[in-house]
Amino acid sequence: MKRLIDLLKNKYFLASLAFVIWMLFFDRNDVISQYDYRNQVKKLEQERDFYTKEIADVQKDLDELTTNKDKLEKFARERYLMKRDNEDVFVIIDEKPAKKGLF
Template identity: 65%
Template sequence: MRRLLDLIKNKFFLVTVAFVVWMTFFDTNDLFSQYDYHQQLSKLKQEQAFYQTETAKVNKDLEELTSDKGKLEKFAREKYLMKKDNEDIFVIVHEKKK
């Protein structure tokens, strides 16, 4: 018991405890903030991976469209409903079942 009292009265121990408490709870970079920053970083890395894959897909499509006229025509017909002068286009919309 005497040893514990001597430890609590030690100024170096008190300063160290105060420093640890300050850094854990009160500092701008406390543990809670660090956890939030880590969560944000994980989310941003996932978004980065998603956008990199989407960019790769778009670049692949662009390469295909610029190199092949048949694919360009197919893309224009499917995405933008373009047609030739002597054609009619019918768009079929399926109703959702309730």
């Protein structure tokens, strides 16, 4: 017990304790902020990976569209409903989705 009291009276121990408490809870870069920053970095890395993959997919599609005329025609017909001069395009839209069941 006397040793604990002596420890609490030690100015170096008190200064160190105050410094640790300040750094853990009150400083701008405290533990909670560091945890939030780490979560934000992980989220941004996931977004970076997603967008890198999307860019690769779009680049692949662009390369296919610029090199292959059949792919370009298919893309134009499906996406923009383009047609040739002697063709008609019919767009069918289901107003009611079909019921899935026995009756």
